[in-house]
Amino acid sequence: MRFFEKVISKVNESMMWIAGCFILIMGFVTTTDVLLRSTINSSIQWAFSLNGYLCAAVALLTGGYALLANQHVKVDIFYAHFPPRVRSIVDICTSSLLFLLCGVFVWMGMSICLESLVAGYRTEGVLDIPLFIPQMLIPLGGLLLGLQAIIDLVHNIKVALGLTTAKEEDKL
Amino acid sequence: MEAWLLAFILLGSLLLFLVLGLPVAFSLGGLSLAIGYFVWGGTGGFYAVTLGSLGKLSSFTLTAIPLFLLMAAVLRHSGLADDMYEMINRWMGSIKGGLAMGTVVISAIFAAMVGISTVATATLGLTALPSMLKRGYNKKLAAGAICAGGALGIIIPPSVIMIIYASEAEVSAGQMFFGGIIPGVLMATLFIIYIAVRCMRNPSEGPPVQENFTWAQKLTSLRSVSLPVLIILLVLGVIYLGLATPTEAAAIGLVGSLFCALVRRKLNLENIKQMFAMGVGVNAMVFWIIIGAVAYSRLVTMSGVGEWFSELVTGMEVNRWLILVGMQAIFFMLGMFLDPAGIILITGPFFLPVVTALGFDPLWYGILFIINMCMAYLTPPFGFNLFVIKAVAPPGLTMSDVYVAIWPFVLIQAITLAIIAAFPQLVTWLPSLMIK
Numbered sequence: 351m352r353f354f355e356k357v358i359s360k361v362n363e364s365m366m367w368i369a370g371c372f373i374l375i376m377g378f379v380t381t382t383d384v385l386l387r388s389t390i391n392s393s394i395q396w397a398f399s400l401n402g403y404l405c406a407a408v409a410l411l412t413g414g415y416a417l418l419a420n421q422h423v424k425v426d427i428f429y430a431h432f433p434p435r436v437r438s439i440v441d442i443c444t445s446s447l448l449f450l451l452c453g454v455f456v457w458m459g460m461s462i463c464l465e466s467l468v469a470g471y472r473t474e475g476v477l478d479i480p481l482f483i484p485q486m487l488i489p490l491g492g493l494l495l496g497l498q499a500i501i502d503l504v505h506n507i508k509v510a511l512g513l514t515t516a517k518e519e520d521k522l
Numbered sequence: 523m524e525a526w527l528l529a530f531i532l533l534g535s536l537l538l539f540l541v542l543g544l545p546v547a548f549s550l551g552g553l554s555l556a557i558g559y560f561v562w563g564g565t566g567g568f569y570a571v572t573l574g575s576l577g578k579l580s581s582f583t584l585t586a587i588p589l590f591l592l593m594a595a596v597l598r599h600s601g602l603a604d605d606m607y608e609m610i611n612r613w614m615g616s617i618k619g620g621l622a623m624g625t626v627v628i629s630a631i632f633a634a635m636v637g638i639s640t641v642a643t644a645t646l647g648l649t650a651l652p653s654m655l656k657r658g659y660n661k662k663l664a665a666g667a668i669c670a671g672g673a674l675g676i677i678i679p680p681s682v683i684m685i686i687y688a689s690e691a692e693v694s695a696g697q698m699f700f701g702g703i704i705p706g707v708l709m710a711t712l713f714i715i716y717i718a719v720r721c722m723r724n725p726s727e728g729p730p731v732q733e734n735f736t737w738a739q740k741l742t743s744l745r746s747v748s749l750p751v752l753i754i755l756l757v758l759g760v761i762y763l764g765l766a767t768p769t770e771a772a773a774i775g776l777v778g779s780l781f782c783a784l785v786r787r788k789l790n791l792e793n794i795k796q797m798f799a800m801g802v803g804v805n806a807m808v809f810w811i812i813i814g815a816v817a818y819s820r821l822v823t824m825s826g827v828g829e830w831f832s833e834l835v836t837g838m839e840v841n842r843w844l845i846l847v848g849m850q851a852i853f854f855m856l857g858m859f860l861d862p863a864g865i866i867l868i869t870g871p872f873f874l875p876v877v878t879a880l881g882f883d884p885l886w887y888g889i890l891f892i893i894n895m896c897m898a899y900l901t902p903p904f905g906f907n908l909f910v911i912k913a914v915a916p917p918g919l920t921m922s923d924v925y926v927a928i929w930p931f932v933l934i935q936a937i938t939l940a941i942i943a944a945f946p947q948l949v950t951w952l953p954s955l956m957i958k
Contacts, residue, residue, distance in 0.1 A: 365802075366798055366799060366802045366803070367798060369588075369798075369802045369805075369806075370592070370794075370797070370798030370801065370802050373588045373589060373592045373776070373801065373802070373805075374592070374776075374780075376585070376588065376589060376773060377589055377592070377772075377773045377776035377777050377780075378773075378777060379773075380589075380769065380770050380773030380774075381770075381773045381774050381776075381777045383770070384760075384765070384766050384770045384773070384774060388765060398582070401582075401585045401769065402580030402581070402582065402585060403580055404585075405579060405580055405584060405585040405587075405588055406576055406579035406580040408588050408802070408805060408809075409579045409588075409805065409806065409809030409810070409812075409813070410579065410809075410813075412802055412803075412805070412806035412809075413806055413810050413813075415802065415803070415806060416803055416806035416807055416810065419799065419803050421803040421804065421806060421807045422545035422546070422547055422548070422806075422807055422810060423545060423546055423547075423807055423811075423861050423864070424540070424543050424544065424545045424546065425540045425541060425543070425546070425859050425860060425904070426543055426904075427541070427859060427903060427904065428541055428542075428543075429541070429542065429543030430543075432543075437543070440542050440543060441543070443542075444539055444542050444543065444544035445544070446552075447539065447544060447548055447549065447551075447552025447553055447556065448544070448545075448548040448552055449552075450552045450555055450556060451548055451551040451552045451555060451814070451817075454555055454568050454571070454572060455572060455575075458565075458568050458569055458571075458572040459572055462569070462572060462573060484576065484580070485576065487576065488572055488575065488576055
């Protein structure tokens with residue numbers, strides 16, 4: 351389990367670097383496009399489509415990272431006052447919705463990708479690539495988030511069963 | 523299923539999961555899928571939601587968000603605030619309350635560079651707050667000015683929340699940006715007037731600094747605002763002149779701020795890691811709420827709940843302004859517990875059709891919403907800026923100090939809201955001048 355946890359956390363952390371670089375690419379390509387357009391009246395045709403796909407990639411691939419970094423906002427008016435064990439039990443129950451979301455993304459996302467792959471669909475517009483490539487982001491995003499959530503779930507089960515305390519889990 | 527019953531189940535269970543601490547993104551998305559399973563009669567609707575999410579995430583308006591957020595993170599870690607504060611110290615320190623007023627000015631400059639509210643509060647909380655406390659400023663005045671100044675971040679363009687609103691309400695993000703300028707400047711001016719009056723009546727709250735600076739020292743300190751002013755002119759200028767879309771302006775701003783960080787020798791690996799962590803983390807938070815809202819908005823619209831609500835409200839025999847006040851009151855209450863992105867995405871499918879049906883201008887209504895969200899950043903118990911300042915403040919400042927400190931500023935924001943509601947031209951005038 352420790353190994354699984356380490357690997358998933360490392361993968362999600364690396365998504366932070368990948369996403370950061372993607373945003374930089376968006377920034378530099380778009381700036382170059384604007385410069386070319388306003389100076390020599392030429393433009394990078396594929397910049398527009400590339401931006402859209404990179405934006406989707408940055409968003410979808412980092413759901414797991416945000417969970418790892420505790421960035422997803424929640425209303426903790428009551429939640430913060432629950433005793434640690436109650437909090438773990440509540441988290442186990444409410445995470446069912448998170449797993450539903452991830453499950454739908456992985457399952458539906460995969461079937462959408464396979465459909466596009468088999469039919470040989472390609473993206474519309476100037477950036478002509480197989481459509482399943484951007485579509486792969488959906489199941490991948492769901493998977494990264496889901497795996498990170500499994501780690502949290504295991505922690506919560508341990509705390510709920512009294513096998514370990516929340517403090518010990520936090521230290522790990 | 524009856525629309526009212528579905529609305530009751532949807533909003534009731536949403537409230538339950540939010541209170542139980544499930545993040546807003548997963549509450550919205552997971553719950554809508556679960557309820558949608560029954561409403562849509564199976565998994566058929568999942569296909570549309572999944573494909574719709576990808577479409578939404580790659581939509582042109584929203585692509586500006588990661589760029590603006592990374593830009594904010596770069597500027598946050600570029601040490602700009604320190605130099606700008608030193609400039610304020612040299613120019614305004616000798617006036618009663620000058621440092622607090624100057625803090626609002628720096629916040630407004632930050633607001634014109636970054637699209638979120640917490641950056642100015644976090645950076646000024648680290649530099650301006652200890653400095654003002656050391657010089658004998660009232661800690662509540664100092665903390666209030668920093669929190670309130672930070673909230674300007676979402677009303678003075680660029681603004682990430684405006685982009686989300688623009689995408690939901692299908693208005694132009696560029697026009698939203700320019701609609702926010704006058705209300706933002708008005709709010710900042712009212713803050714400054716309030717601080718000035720308060721310190722004039724009671725000079726011990728903001729005593730003048732005794733240090734004297736030569737003109738040469740004062741003029742050299744002006745250099746600190748040259749880069750920020752350049753970035754502001756670049757980003758807003760290209761949108762105003764119709765040379766670039768908000769997304770393109772965000773890209774230019776990001777490159778500009780990286781250049782600024784490079785010049786200031788702040789682009790080392792440790793800083794880049796912090797910039798990425800902040801930019802990517804906040805972006806993920808915002809976008810996963812948007813993902814959750816794709817399912818939610820589809821459920822509300824397709825099930826007829828949105829239409830039912832719109833007919834219910836517009837059919838009421840009351841003045842439309844009363845409905846507007848009611849909506850603002852709901853925003854204000856939600857703002858105490860939820861973040862602005864969550865609020866616009868949760869209420870949007872219900873409120874936006876009503877706004878159009880009542881004949882209000884969605885651009886102006888959007889700005890009223892944004893001003894209300896400025897208040898949300900300050901109102902207890904969960905105003906974001908309160909936690910931000912508490913996290914960076916010296917130990918002498920307690921949470922109850924902060925809670926007391928913000929109320930005069932919230933009142934000023936409410937006055938701004940009322941002025942803008944009464945005079946819509948203050949919002950619509952600048953966007954009407956833009957070159958399209």
